[in-house]
Amino acid sequence: MIRPDAGAKLDGTAEYGTDLAAPGMLWGALLLAPVGPGRIRRLDLAPARRTPGVAVALGPDELRALLPTGGGDPERPLFGNGSVVYRGQPLAAVAAESLEAAQAGIAAIRLEVEEGPKARSLEEIVPEWPTDVGGIPEVTAHVRAHHGPLEARFRSAELLLEETYRTSGIAQVALEPHACLAEIRDGLWWVRTSTQTPFGVREDAAALLGLPEAQIVVEGSWVGGGFGGKGSSLLEPYALVLAAAAGRPVKLALRYREEFQLARSTLPMVIRLTTAVEGGRMTARRVRMLLDTGASLPGRDFATGYCIGFLLGPYRYDAFEVEGIAVRTAKTPFGPHRAPLAPQCAFAAESHLDSLARRIGQDPLEFRQRHAWREGDTTMFGQRVGPLGLQEGLARAAATRDRWRRDARPGVGIGVGAGFWSTSTGAGGEARLVLEPTRLRIEEGEREIGSGSVVRGLVAVAERTLGLPPERIAIDYRTTRDAPYDAGVFGSRTVGALGQAVQKAGEAMLRELARRAGAPGPARLEMDGDRVLLVAGSVRRPVEALFTDAERRAGGIPFLGKHYGGGAGLDPSRIDVGEFYPYTDFTASVHLAEVRVDPETGRPEVLRCAAFADVGRALDPEMVRGQVEGAVVMGLGEALSEETLWGDDGQLLNPNLLDYRLPTATDVPEIEVEVLEGFLGAGPFGAKGLGEPPIIPVPAAVANAIADATGARLAEMPMTPERVARALKLV
Amino acid sequence: MSDPPLRLTVNGDAVTTPADGSERLLDLLRWRLGLRGTKEGCRTGGCGACTVLVDGRPTLSCILLAREVDGCAVTTVEGIAALPEGARVRAAFAEANALQCGYCTPGFVVALTGLLREPDGPRTAAALWEDLQGNLCRCTGYLAIRRAVERLAAEGA
Numbered sequence: 001m002i003r004p005d006a007g008a009k010l011d012g013t014a015e016y017g018t019d020l021a022a023p024g025m026l027w028g029a030l031l032l033a034p035v036g037p038g039r040i041r042r043l044d045l046a047p048a049r050r051t052p053g054v055a056v057a058l059g060p061d062e063l064r065a066l067l068p069t070g071g072g073d074p075e076r077p078l079f080g081n082g083s084v085v086y087r088g089q090p091l092a093a094v095a096a097e098s099l100e101a102a103q104a105g106i107a108a109i110r111l112e113v114e115e116g117p118k119a120r121s122l123e124e125i126v127p128e129w130p131t132d133v134g135g136i137p138e139v140t141a142h143v144r145a146h147h148g149p150l151e152a153r154f155r156s157a158e159l160l161l162e163e164t165y166r167t168s169g170i171a172q173v174a175l176e177p178h179a180c181l182a183e184i185r186d187g188l189w190w191v192r193t194s195t196q197t198p199f200g201v202r203e204d205a206a207a208l209l210g211l212p213e214a215q216i217v218v219e220g221s222w223v224g225g226g227f228g229g230k231g232s233s234l235l236e237p238y239a240l241v242l243a244a245a246a247g248r249p250v251k252l253a254l255r256y257r258e259e260f261q262l263a264r265s266t267l268p269m270v271i272r273l274t275t276a277v278e279g280g281r282m283t284a285r286r287v288r289m290l291l292d293t294g295a296s297l298p299g300r301d302f303a304t305g306y307c308i309g310f311l312l313g314p315y316r317y318d319a320f321e322v323e324g325i326a327v328r329t330a331k332t333p334f335g336p337h338r339a340p341l342a343p344q345c346a347f348a349a350e351s352h353l354d355s356l357a358r359r360i361g362q363d364p365l366e367f368r369q370r371h372a373w374r375e376g377d378t379t380m381f382g383q384r385v386g387p388l389g390l391q392e393g394l395a396r397a398a399a400t401r402d403r404w405r406r407d408a409r410p411g412v413g414i415g416v417g418a419g420f421w422s423t424s425t426g427a428g429g430e431a432r433l434v435l436e437p438t439r440l441r442i443e444e445g446e447r448e449i450g451s452g453s454v455v456r457g458l459v460a461v462a463e464r465t466l467g468l469p470p471e472r473i474a475i476d477y478r479t480t481r482d483a484p485y486d487a488g489v490f491g492s493r494t495v496g497a498l499g500q501a502v503q504k505a506g507e508a509m510l511r512e513l514a515r516r517a518g519a520p521g522p523a524r525l526e527m528d529g530d531r532v533l534l535v536a537g538s539v540r541r542p543v544e545a546l547f548t549d550a551e552r553r554a555g556g557i558p559f560l561g562k563h564y565g566g567g568a569g570l571d572p573s574r575i576d577v578g579e580f581y582p583y584t585d586f587t588a589s590v591h592l593a594e595v596r597v598d599p600e601t602g603r604p605e606v607l608r609c610a611a612f613a614d615v616g617r618a619l620d621p622e623m624v625r626g627q628v629e630g631a632v633v634m635g636l637g638e639a640l641s642e643e644t645l646w647g648d649d650g651q652l653l654n655p656n657l658l659d660y661r662l663p664t665a666t667d668v669p670e671i672e673v674e675v676l677e678g679f680l681g682a683g684p685f686g687a688k689g690l691g692e693p694p695i696i697p698v699p700a701a702v703a704n705a706i707a708d709a710t711g712a713r714l715a716e717m718p719m720t721p722e723r724v725a726r727a728l729k730l731v
Numbered sequence: 732m733s734d735p736p737l738r739l740t741v742n743g744d745a746v747t748t749p750a751d752g753s754e755r756l757l758d759l760l761r762w763r764l765g766l767r768g769t770k771e772g773c774r775t776g777g778c779g780a781c782t783v784l785v786d787g788r789p790t791l792s793c794i795l796l797a798r799e800v801d802g803c804a805v806t807t808v809e810g811i812a813a814l815p816e817g818a819r820v821r822a823a824f825a826e827a828n829a830l831q832c833g834y835c836t837p838g839f840v841v842a843l844t845g846l847l848r849e850p851d852g853p854r855t856a857a858a859l860w861e862d863l864q865g866n867l868c869r870c871t872g873y874l875a876i877r878r879a880v881e882r883l884a885a886e887g888a
Contacts, residue, residue, distance in 0.1 A: 009836050
């Protein structure tokens with residue numbers, strides 16, 4: 001079927017954050033720190049206020065006077081409070097009659113920053129693996145876990161291979177930059193914004209502004225791409241304080257250069273893997289992960305304890321030890337990016353796996369099959385693996401590889417990559433379904449961000465639960481004031497977690513209607529012309545006939561479904577230090593890539609990709625294909641060209657589309673998508689999250705194809721022509 | 732001092748508007764004429780989201796000054812369905828599921844409509860595809876868009 005949002009997106013009427021406008025609105029602009037860490041000696045806003053068209057200019061002093069409590073979270077002052085923590089950090093804001101006037105006001109501000117000592121890079125801070133992590137002031141997170149007889153397996157190993165891999169920072173580059181519109185109305189602080197998490201924005205803005213959550217109202221606009229970059233809050237608190245100070249609506253939007261500098265995304269990692277092989281089998285692995293978290297605050301790191309497991313991969317070992325250290329640098333703070341760190345971890349772990357297989361003369365794909373998790377296995381952290389399409393994916397990949405080998409041109413290489421993901425079913429949410437005489441309405445706070453998880457995913461869950469056709473199910477987008485709570489669109493969770501709330505609400509609806517109709521037992525809804533009927537046993541009645549008078553006056557019956565899950569099953573005896581997070585609902589991805597490397601320039605060209613996606617249940621096959629294809633191409637960008645380049649002081653050196661290169665239409669290879677159904681997950685009807693899993697193995701498959709084609713092992717991604725040429729010793 | 736007013740045709744309507752020497756066509760369309768279907772992306776000619784037709788040619792409105800289109804006919808996504816090729820492009824995109832977040836969609840629809848209306852007659856899907864490489868899409872991986880283009884080329888739209 002045609003997705004319900006296609007019409008508005010094709011005729012230009014879909015209103016995104018950048019398109020928001022209100023009568024009498026002002027334009028906001030931010031003063032971003034022009035240098036890296038330092039102390040503010042002078043911040044004089046008077047010249048900005050004298051600039052023609054400027055209505056208000058706000059710095060830390062004005063903010064203290066403006067906010068009822070003088071400000072919010074003291075650890076995250078909106079305007080820095082006297083110091084610059086990272087280059088690009090907002091230090092002041094202006095609202096004016098036009099964007100040009102606002103920018104002129106910003107340019108007029110007199111700012112003097114005394115630069116601090118030169119910030120250290122990741123490998124300057126941790127040049128070698130430390131014995132005393134507590135002695136390093138920049139450490140923001142430290143995790144360690146172990147299980148089994150690691151040292152014994154290392155001693156008896158026939159092969160003990162140690163390799164180091166490096167990964168770069170990347171940027172989400174949603175085509176729509178961040179943008180919002182704020183307004184103070186009836187004592188409430190309203191903000192319309194392009195966000196993945198309306199409730200997350202409310203929570204974060206309340207904390208930053210020192211306001212009660214109930215005073216802030218967030219309404220989502222259409223979202224021009226998220227990919228992790230539009231969670232939590234970024235511009236909203238600034239737009240709100242400008243609107244409060246000016247007494248008029250304020251529009252605040254980033255330009256691309258600012259978007260690149262401010263977007264919180266993946267930062268570099270250094271990964272060292274040491275693996276023991278005995279009897280043709282991996283027996284033990286040690287993982288050392290060093291993660292750059294930019295100017296993040298300590299204790300706010302979600303990634304280290306969550307992502308380090310990806311460096312063991314979906315495989316069995318007798319023993320392991322993992323240790324991860326996250327450090328603070330001068331870069332923009334770290335943030336989530338589609339399957340945070342998982343493609344980078346899989347690049348390292350799957351490259352390493354290939355190296356091991358080749359050293360002992362085994363086929364890399366069969367080597368994976370020998371170790372890959374099966375349902376019922378126990379993970380490294382003691383969790384039980386549920387139904388998983390990993391072995392099936394590897395078997396299908398083997399068949400596809402055979403077919404490709406038969407028709408491959410000479411000189412090409414074929415690489416395999418695999419990975420696992422955990423749908424974030426832990427984060428909670430609620431759904432309100434309102435049954436009306438002629439249709440069903442799903443009241444929602446979160447907007448469709450493009451993947452189809454709301455407009456098709458949640459609708460498909462309601463469709464299957466109730467029996468109604470999709471054209472009779474409408475998504476009704478609400479503000480955070482009148483929508484049920486939901487954590488938001490992230491972690492591939494919309495269908496898997498919020499979908500469970502939709503399903504529960506639907507089931508409650510059928511039970512209640514059947515009870516009212518005096519027909520206990522299985523019930524469903526059906527259309528009779530324009531009317532919704534309840535069908536239960538021998539009963540067929542228009543649902544409206546089952547409404548109370550009050551429900552008839554209100555136009556429908558609301559049913560609330562709640563899903564507050566939570567992972568369980570971490571074995572605490574395996575955890576030594578730090579916070580680890582349980583995975584919930586395992587899903588697997590297996591990919592192949594076929595690559596040719598130009599023998600003179602080293603430029604790798606991806607000719608074909610294949611993706612075997614363990615989706616549990618495909619609720620809408622067209623949406624599934626769209627997610628997998630999109631993830632493969634985004635993953636090819638990460639594999640081959642995308643890289644944020646940072647100066648010592650935290651300046652992003654390539655904040656534009658010419659120097660940060662995205663895949664274009666003519667870069668795209670043929671992509672074969674095979675959907676593996678039946679390894680059912682915890683989501684409705686067995687659906688697993690699928691926005692993130694199919695990006696995970698892409699750089700790994702490309703790296704292994706390059707190695708297959710040339711024998712050269714790439715130790716760093718992205719695998720630019722220069723890096724490949726160096727690995728081939730062409731330069 | 733002030734420049735003479737700009738006169739242009741936008742989606743078939745005659746428009747006369749004060750000239751502002753440094754204003755981009757994109758900003759004129761979006762903020763003075765209220766046609767915000769044309770999307771603002773990178774503003775440096777790198778993403779294609781702002782594509783409009785100027786006298787029929789696909790043109791990046793972010794790197795063109797408004798005064799440069801004085802006397803020209805501009806077609807934006809809001810006016811594209813009035814063209815038979817535009818209506819076919821929209822239908823093909825919807826049927827091929829060639830959009831996700833939709834932010835690049837107006838640019839693709841307008842650019843492709845312009846290419847299909849070129850006077851030399853219908854072209855192959857491969858030639859059309861080559862000319863669309865200035866339009867970036869971050870969601871779909873392009874393949875669904877390519878299927879829409881292939882369908883249109885096969886129809887000889």
